[in-house]
Amino acid sequence: MLRALFVVSRLELRARFMDGTALLTALLAPIVLASLFGFALGGDDPPLRATVGFVDLDGGEFPASVRKEVLSAKELDGMLTLRDFTTEKDAQQTLDDEGIGAAIVFPAGFSQDVGAGRGGKVTVLTSPETPLAGVVASSIVDRISALVDARTLAVKASLDAGVSADKVKEFVERNGASGPALTLESDPMAGGKVDLSVYYGSGMAALFAFFVVGTSVRSLLTERNLGTLNRMRAAPIRPWIPIVGKGVVGFLLALVSVCAVWASSVLLFGSTWGDPLAVFALWTAHVLAAAAITMLVASRAKTDSQADGLIMGVSFVFAFLGGSLVPMYNLPDFLQKVALFTPNGWTSTGLTELAGGGGGLATVAGPIAALCGMALAAGGVAAFGFRRGLLG
Structure with missing residues (x-):
């Protein structure tokens, strides 16, 4: 059985290379298109312009010192605008109305508590509609928290050393823990940007994965029309061997294709797609889902030309809705939800998390699970369709 599967796969692979479709569809076309998009539109995602509310209770x-330092930080120059609010409720309402992207709230008595060594908590109000503004606000507050912790520790150490309470502030300031100076040592958006060459490179790879698999699956219909499929079925092999053999070739060529686009993006543009193991696992799941969906579409086609049309239509619809042709954040809200019904959408989401936020395999466990679920569902229906059609 394995030998028969190997023979069918070898013949399919040989045919693909002889007619040139393997090199054109799997390597040349996606790499060239991804490179053209990268050269034309590459570079960091458009810079963030965020308005963050500032509530000083x-x-x-x-x-006051935090406000001064934030406005003078070079990392936030041209990126961040602070808008003052008198109450947390007003800031929350404006955030809900999308008038601001996030808000920082200092509670009453904050400076006094920090000076007395009791610490303090700064609240960050965020919205799922403006996640990058939340990243900026959270980065600022994380730095504030580190300063508060250092000041609190210094005050407690001074009291434990016998310094009287009325002289603690002077003692702490004289020994280097004087003020709440805020220094943003790195870009608070580091990890929040995604190079557009990654968007379009991965988009072309995701799109052509369907085309690559589709060529192998389409050849089943061609061989049925030519009568060669019946000859293979007349041989002492299992009926599903031709389908699986061609599907394996399509899967492997598609996987090579996406990896080639990934490699070309890194080499040509220095793009970072994220943790290599996580990226490879995500692409493997995407190709698996693409193979299953393509086989499902082909199982419903009557002719090879009909299969071509259906596969092309499904591929481009998924590419548009799933962020392969247009980044998902540019789509209307309802289309961003629809995107999660496509493998391209989950792959785009996973790659954005890897390339923009870092993380490893656990970061894309959800997208991988969704893609495998799509592959299982589509593959099951496709197997039933082939049984009634090609194998019936």
């Missing part, structure tokens, strides 16, 4: 030195 404390009125003390700490919020």
Whole structure:
């Protein structure tokens, strides 16, 4: 059985290379198109322009100093605008109305608590509609928290050393823990940007994965019309061997195709797609889903030309809805939800998380599970369709 499967796969692979479709569809076309998009549109995602609310219920030195340092930070120059609010409720309402992207709230008594060594908590209000603004606000507050912790520790150490409470502030300031100076040592958006060459490179790879698999699956219908499929079925092999053999070739060629586009993006543009193991696992799941869906479409076709039309239509619809041709964040909200019904959407989501936010295999466990679920569902229906059609 394995030998028969190997023979069918070898013949299919040989035919693909002899007619040139393997090199053209799997390597040349996706790499060239991805490179053209990368050269034309590559570079960091358009810079963030965020308005962050600033709620100072404390009125003390700490919020004032933070405000001053944030506005003078070079990393946020031209990116961040602070908008003052008198109450947290007003800031939350404006955030809900999408008037601001996030908000930072200093509670009453914050400076006094920090000066007394009791610490303090700054609240960050965020919205799922403006996640990158939330990243900026959270980065600022994380830095504030580190300063508060250092100041609190210094005050407690001074009290434990016997410094009287009325002289603690002076003692702490004299020994290097004086102020709430805020220094943003790195770009708070680091990890939040995704190079557009990654968007379009991965988009072309995701799109052509369907075409590559589709060529092998389409050849089943061609061989049925030519009568060669009946000859293979007349041989002492299992009926499903021709289908699986061609499907394996399509899967492997598609996997090589996406990896080639990935490699060309890294070499030509220096793009970072994320953790290699996680990226490879995500692409493997995508190709598996693409193979199953393509086989499902082909199982419903009557002729090879009909299969071509159906596969092309499904491929481009999935590419558009799933962020392969247009980044998902540019789509209307309802289309962003629809995108999660496509393998391209889950792959785009996973790659954005890897390339933009870092992380490893656990980061894309959800998208991989969704893709495998699609592959299982589509593959099961396709097997039933082939049984009634090609194998019936």
